[in-house]
Amino acid sequence: MNTTFARIQLAVLVLPVLSIAQLAPTSDTTKPFRAGIEMAGGYAYRLRSTNTLPGNYVRGGATARFRLKWGSHNVVGAGIETGWLPISSLSATNSSTTLGTTDIEASLNAVPVLFVVALQRFNTQLHMGLGYYNVRVSSTVFGTTIRSSEWDFGYMLSLGYAYALGPAVKLGVEVKWDNISEAQISMLSTCVRVMVPLWEW
């Protein structure tokens, strides 16, 4: 189930997204501000695993991120970022426990809600974010499934490059580091991203 869902995520998220515009400095000084959305898809990898259970353990998976960002003719922007961050999953059969033998299915994911600041120079963007991650787990042992979640503080740092395909179109790549420090989870993601302008004023 986890593998199938991951494949669907990957298929949806790495497809090129249409209608792209850039959040780049504008030469129109009568409308110095613009807001837009960035969408990214790629793969996330857990940097430091704490798993000790035997089985088919997968660190990370297909990830998606969405940013709503405000920028100006200056190089600094700010916005909000969310998305889907798969952290790890485990699948095991006939695992021996103190209570007997069981199959195990478990997955750990996070939904970030971050306030981000963006710094841009030429076509390179540096994003820094602080906020909370909704870390959620689903696990099945001895035929019983439980779900649990909590909000944990964390932060993000990413470096990206975007290439202008037209006057308002940008396609880029990004390397991102998420650190959910309160839960001791650290992830590295690489993404393809596109940017869509929404408003100018």
Added chain:
Amino acid sequence: MHNSKWMLGLLLVTSLNFPDEALSQNSSRTFVLFPGPQSAGAFGVSTGFSITLIPRAIAEESLLQLPLIDIRSRYWLTDNLFVLGQANIVYLTNQVTLGIGWSYSFGSVSLALSDEAGYWFGFADFQGFESTAMGISNIPSVTLGVEFEEIFVTLRTEALIPFGQRTTFGTASVGRFNPKLAGFAFTLAVEEELWKNNYFLYGVRVQYSLPLYQTWLAFSSFNRWIVFPGFFVGYEL
């Protein structure tokens, strides 16, 4: 780390636009942290928030970590000699410091030596608590400043020397006087004009020390040095 609203405020502040034009050398601008010498009679004050993050080993799930009101000021007695003070207030935990320092400039690099006396105090009068505490300390420091056009960066190293404290609980009290070096703190801060004539300061402060006044309510008796990271942001009036 249970309170991050101030962190979002910090990022909001830092995300504001930089003006395109470079700032002119502003000799009338009085900074609160940057150690570059100023004219005699110059006075600077900032107001904002600060927080010291208490490690989970001490805070566990129960200790609420609150941001403190952060007020900093500096007055120049001569071109190089200054007096400085700071107040961090949140009722439960508070500290005021007052000190004196000397500054010298080497072009765009400045150096200051200072020493402050600190007095901290706290009040806990809610369920399960009828406690107050107070203590005194000495905080010598070395401050290095580097000027980058319109951004003024400060790196400050403090030695933390508590002299003693008194704790009251109900009708009883316990005091001790045992001066000792209890840790160090390192501050990296920026003062800059984020929009016309509006200067902000923001930075991080990492304290590596025994549990000090910030954790008095946990009555922690750990006898080992622990890292306490912290942040602050302020608006220079």
Added chain:
Amino acid sequence: MMKILTIPLLAFTVLSCAGEQTVSPLDFGNASLIGQTTALSDTTKTRIEGIYTIEGGEENFGRTVVAKWNGKFLSFFAGTNSAYFALQGGKLDSTLVFEGSWRYAQDLNTGLLRLRIDAQEGGRELSQGMIPSVPVVMRGTFGDGSSQPANPIVLRFARPLTPRNRPFWVIAHRGGGRNSDLLPESENSLGIIQMAEGLGANGVEIDVRLTRDGIPIIYHDENLNPRLVKGEFCIGPIANYTFAHLRTLCTLKNNEQIPTLAEALETVVMKTSLSVVWLDIKSEEAIASVIQLQRQYLQLAASVGRTVELLIGLPSLNAVEKYLADSSHGTAPAICELDVADVRRANAAVWAPAWTLGPMLQKVTEMHNEGRRVFFWTLDGAEFIKVFLDQSMPDGMVTNYPSIIAYEYYVR
């Protein structure tokens, strides 16, 4: 225009720092002599207890230590550096031998320690259960960390422990101490319950919660978190997890299983000599189950000749209401943390006020006059402990450092 990125980058670096330290358990390994010894009688043990003066280890342990048997441990409690020794011992011919470790309770300093009472310095008479005709002298060595001990130390018997007209309980918090105290066993584990007596405790406080499928377990926090557990898929409220999930996916920090309350009480009754257990109820829904287990294990204790009190903790008004609503509450002894009025309403055997309210001698006296005891919680600093011993009349104290309370109490 230059952008200063170092501050947020430094912030990220700082926030990433999360180093953890541990103190590994120490033992003599193949060099141990304990396996060659025979057990000491209770009479001998009692005659070893007392106040000793120190030569050769004053800088580490001060000038005076208290020697006290707790269960199978001979513990020494020092007034300097919050130091203690936890030793096991026996007799080897006419010599008594004790081995174990010393530790500063509030930091990471620890090491091995070996002591002996030679035949001519009291060993011969003690090994025969007789009163020594010469002052007892313990000679030995102590070391740093796991290295073999080489620093000489001499303990000279100064006087016996002062007889007391009523018992006093040193109650170890969370079974023996917190994870942040870096003991070799996790808080609220079976291992730390068995360690508690060596630390100077004669009672423990443990925290009771309920799993999703209604199994009482011992665990402090509301959530599974890196402070207390290992397990990649262990996050969020522990009440979301069935017992099977906890056993399969999670362990405590030192790789122990999260114990059930039943396992903890079995350990107390069958593997220790602890005489009080404070069952700190964190999940009020657990009260009915806990009352049943309390009755079951009191019966077990009686059947094996153990004297132990299992006290239902009442930390809130809701807990008091649930306790009173249970038809068995009249035969389920309780300990109440609230005001004295609530203690009376619940007819609790023990009042347990927070120490931060002060010594409250008048209220303590009222409780005594009603036949109740008073345990203050949670006291860790020696100067605070002395205030309560001087200005109040506590029957016990809950602490993360049983050795400190043990020293301050028994040295008087």
